[in-house]
Amino acid sequence: MSRTLATGNHVAGHALALAGEANRNARGCCAGAYPITPQTEIIEYLSGFEFTRGKIVLVESEHSAMGVCMGAALAGARTFTASSSNGLAYMTENIFAAGYYRLPTVMIAVNRTLGPPWNIWVDQGDSLMMRDAAWLQLYCDSHQDLLDTTLLAFRVAEDPRVMLPVIVAMDGFVTSHTQMVVDLPTQEQVDAFLPQCVIPHGLKHDHPATFGGLTWPSETELHRAEIQQAMEASIPVLDEARDEFEDIFGRRPAGTLEAFETEDAETILIACNTMARTLHNVVIERRAKGEKIGMIRTKLFRPFPREELLAAIGSAKRVGVMDRNHSPGSGGIFWLEIAATLRERPDVLLQDYLVGLGGGDVTPDNINAIIDDLNHRTSASEPEWKDNTA
């Protein structure tokens, strides 16, 4: 273990490389890689890493990057890649394919606004667009969280009870291009944490199957139901992996979500990624003034941890959601999930706030304005647009 100052992209690249190298005594590792701002440094880092048994294939598009990952996973390797924004959009068809094929690829999504108009700053709409793609999704609020979650992602993805790909998301620039102090693990620690990658349904010459052929409706329904079961199984698997992570690395990463000051809270705000860290400080300040306020950082988005979220919301009467994304014609995507979670809690006033779209700063002032609005409401309205000059 070494303590160092590193950017989010460096941390993500390093975690992917250590995880890939940890499979050197099995079939090795492979990534299809294609640059896009702000994740480019991740694939640059991977391209410079000297793997014992591994290959970074520099392809011509994100679509092919995921194609390479699928082929390599079918051949038994540990696979990973990274993308952002329109790159994820271009990759979409194969993102779905990897999920439906049950191939445990880990992808770092450095959240960036989808264009046009072109905007390279953070907005979670790109990875949230993949919500129906049979991938787990984990959102990280710091460099250490990113490193730990990336390693956890391989454990969960490759667990035979799950066998699904995982997106690990971080904020473009705010995380990807800033430095924080992180504990970097040793290769030996990662070797101990990650078992050899075994993909039970790969290409086998002694059992020549056709992988991904035609199915009838009944088999398709079964296939989707099995994916749902695997999604549900992933939450206890994630918790098991955190236990073992703690044994090996000496710290316990967050799991489905992080609740702060929620026990007696009357008002709770919910946010993800770095917005949640700003929110955390605001909650501390307002608690010091005697307000019964708490917060929840949503980390796991797929599967959506409804039970854990309901428990964390507890008896709060006002819940505000900060969405740094926008589903045109509807509202914030986290809000939609949370509304479904609260379907049997008509006593809760649930309000959505669209904030920091296109990478606008979300400051303590913005968050205080949101809390004031939420506390003075007598009823919920359609999602509120809160620009960053509020």
Next chain:
Amino acid sequence: MSATTPSKPYENHLLRPGNTNCAGCGMSVGLQWLDEALGDEQPVLVIPSCCGIVTAGAFPTSGYGVPTAATTFASSPAVATGITAVTGMNDIDNPVICWAGDGGTYDIGLAALSAAAERNEDIIYICYDNEIYGNTGGQRSSATPVGSTTTTTPTGKTEGKKDIMAIMAAHRISYAATLSIGHREDFLRKIKYARSAKGFRFLLMLSPCPTGWKSEPDQSTELVEIAVRSGLFPLYEIFDGVRYRINQRPDNTAIESYTSQQRRFRQLWGNTEKLQSYIDAQWHYLDGMATVFPAKDK
């Protein structure tokens, strides 16, 4: 057509009985000859969304007796790249073969194909070219010949066929060749040569589609023979992208004997001038290349 590898039990054939190919489909001959040429070697097949994956039939059975990955439409070269990356670093020598139609090759998959060729991946790529989007019922592709009617060019295609061989040669790949299901020895030899070569190898097979060509299923082999003899589908090889060898020259067989047996060419019945000028231009180019840049004797 006879069974080609009687030494193997049917379940181990590359193409098994019970596959869903239409009668007269060029793939039925092509896949069996591919199997015969590979002998005891078991390839991995990588097949994008196209008739070639419908061939497998429905889960849980498969018309393919070898490990087969069904990929998204534009992804067979990328998925095959991932497979060869892993087999390569684990010393597994089974050939990885992409089997894709003209839609997946000339059109939607061209960028991924070009990139895999440029990286010189260790892949044998075979395009079964039926000159239409057959799987969706016969629409125009960039491989459709001039004058041919399709469901989206009801009065005949006005543009000529894309020269995919020249495009692949421009990547300077080790081997590119055309395959005819009317020329068995030539077909088998080219597969064996491709297997012995390294890096990216590209094979183009004219693949009759009686449904789309509006031809008789029992005429498929003969139609390809005529396509070769009339000069419409030249049999040739390109080594390292620059050295050309013509395997068979046209023998003055009239193109009318090809077009008259296919109702897709009904717009050309009585006037094959456009198609003939395409043939003449093609041979002008090929003869020039084979004269100036001849393949060395092997």
